Amino acid sequence: MQKTTLIIQVKVGNTTGYAYDNPIGDICESVLMPTVQRYCQKYNYDYLLIDEYPKNKDITFFNRNTKSVDHDYSQAGKNKCSTLIRYLNMNRDYDYIVSLDNDIWVPEHAEKLPEIKGHMAAEDKGKSWATFRNAFELPHGKFVNGGVQMVNRQAGNSLYSYISDVVDKKTNPPLNYHSDQSYMNYWRYKNSQMSYVLDSKWNFMASCEKRKSDYAGINFVHYAGGASRKLLQEDLESGIIT
Secondary structure, eight states: OOOOEEEEEEOOTTSSSSSOOTTHHHHIIIIIHHHHHHHHHHHTOEEEEEOSOOSSOOOGGGGOSOOOTTOOOSSSOOOGGGGHHHHTTTTSSOSEEEEEOTTEEOOTTOOOOOOOOSEEEEBOOSSOOHHHHHHSOOGGGOOBOSSEEEEEHHHHHHHHHHHHHHHHHTOOOGGGOOSHHHHHHHHHHHTGGGEEEEOGGGSEEGGGSOOOSOOTTOSOEEOOSGGGHHHHHHHHHHTOOO
C-alpha cells in the first residue's frame, strides 16, 4: 500500500502565523504559502491549512496574556499559542506528517521529502540555547527548530499525546523557555530513540546562514524571525523568489 503524506500549515487568530506584522503576513499568504501548495501538487502530498483553534483544547494559556481567542494579531504581537496547534494535528491518519511555518519559501527545484524516521527537524542556529543543552542531554547534542518538522505515525502520535497533556494541565515550558520548541525539544530528550536531525537544506534559516544569491540545493528557505524580514524583501525585489 502506498504511504500517505500530509503537509500542514497553521493560520489562526487573524494572522498568517506566529508573529507576523503586515505586510509580512500578507507576503506569507500571497507569495510563500502558495509555493508550499505547489510543492504538494508536484509530489502528490496532501495539504491542509488549519484555520481554527481546537474546539476541545484551551491553548490560549500559552500566550500569557489576557487577549481573547478572536484578538486580531495581524497588526502586531505574537500569537504564541498558534504554534501549539501543529502538534495537536500530528496524530492525523497519515503515515507521515510535515509541519511548515508560513514564512517558508519552497523553490521549484525542491526535492521530494526525505525518508521520514521518527521525529526529524534541523538544528536551530538562531540562538545558543546553551542553558537548555546544559540541562538536558539532547539527541545529537542539538536544539532543533520547530519551523520544519517531519514525523512518522509513531512519533506524531507520541508528540501529540505529550502536547495534549501539556495543554490539559497548562504546564509551563521546560526551563521557562517560553517557546513551543522547548516542549518539542524536551520530548526529543525523553524520546531520543525517535529523534533525528535534518540537513539544513530542509530548513535553511536565512538569517543564520551565509547570504546566497540563489538557493540551488536548498529545499525549504525559512525567513524566520525579525532578522530575516529584510532578506525576504531583498529576495522578493531581486526576483529570486518565484
